[in-house]
Amino acid sequence: MIPAAFEYVAPSTVDEAVQALAAAGEDAKVLGGGQSLLPVLRMRLAAPTTIVDLGKVEEMRGIREDGDALVIGAMTTHYEVDRSSLIAEHARLIGAATATVADAQVRHRGTFGGALAHADPAGDLLAPALALDAQMVIAGPNGRRTVSAADFFVDFFTTALDDGEILVEVRVPKLTGWGAHYEKFNRVAQAWSIVAVGAAVRVDGDTIAEARVGLTNMASTPVRATAVEQALVGQPATAEAIRSAAEHAADGTSPGSDSNADAEYRQHLARVLTGRAVAAAAAR
Structure with missing residues (x-):
């Protein structure tokens, strides 16, 4: 049409x-x-x-360091995020999730900020942004303001952006040296996630010192799996400890049911995928 x-x-x-x-x-x-x-x-x-x-707004493109944060311009393409050495060093979870977005053609045209502002709960970048405590910098008629990822995603395809406002850039705290992995389950390649899990883990010796876990498509907004994070901290980075913590992945979630999966199956997937994502992140 x-x-x-x-x-x-x-x-x-x-x-x-x-x-x-x-x-x-x-x-x-x-x-x-x-x-x-x-x-x-x-x-x-x-x-x-x-x-x-916004294609001609150059100030909204690129990735740079700013102290203990990375600043990702909202008009930076998925391809640029995926290939960025700064992302690979300081925000591996963002890179891992971006690499799974659609196909190469979409990644060359689609933008980091556009995906976040679209706020599709099945989108692959929302949960990692939430897990990493990203800060959204918004410009509007009254100047600029910063909103945390936890407050930015409001509902299905709904964000904290008011009429006349634009997402300009995203500030992501550096997690240098952390392992990260994004585990995505879908029916066919390049499709939206039925469920996906992003995990970032800092291992000290043989012990999990810190953990961040975000769930994709488990509610009308991305979900932070805080019960899993709390269960992981201080535990040995063993398969048994990780599996035990992953059993809490579906706690407090409210996934929908559709032709791809019902709610109960999505909760099962969340537990299984969380175990895989955390184990892979800890190994790195």
Whole structure:
């Protein structure tokens, strides 16, 4: 199908983009990499009056260090994140999850910030951002503000972004030297996760000193598996200890049921995949 007619604006700075959204009103849409928005437009599931394309806003691209954090521009592509030496050194879980996103073509066009702002609970980057305590930097008519990942994801396809606001960059605390792994279960290659688990682990000697675990597609928003994290800390990095901790993965979750899996099966998958993800992360 052909999208409904719309006005097209391509600002070159964040301030210009915010002004363009303010001028367009509530029916405007922001275009990042377009991998989620364009199919919706073509099927006429959305008919915005204005599209604000962020493709020319260079200040929203790239990955840099800022003290004890990495700063990832919202318009940085998945491909760039996947190939970044900074990500590989300081935020391995982000890199591991990004490598599983769709296919090579999508990773070359899709953007890190676009995936987070889309807020699909089956998306692969939300849970790692939550597990790593990422901070979202948002620009709007009233200036800039920072929102934690825990507060950013509100519901299905819903974030803390208000009308006229743009996700500009994401600040991720450095976890240098931590092992990380993203374990994804889907029916066919390149599909959305039925369930996935991201784990980052710091091992001191033979003991798990710190752990971060995030669950994908186990609720209307990503889930932090705090019960697993608490059960892991101070335990030996053995298969038995990890399996025991992973039994808590589904605690407090509320997964849905659909044609891919029912809620009970998703909870089973969460426990199994958490065990695999943590074991792989600890081994690294």
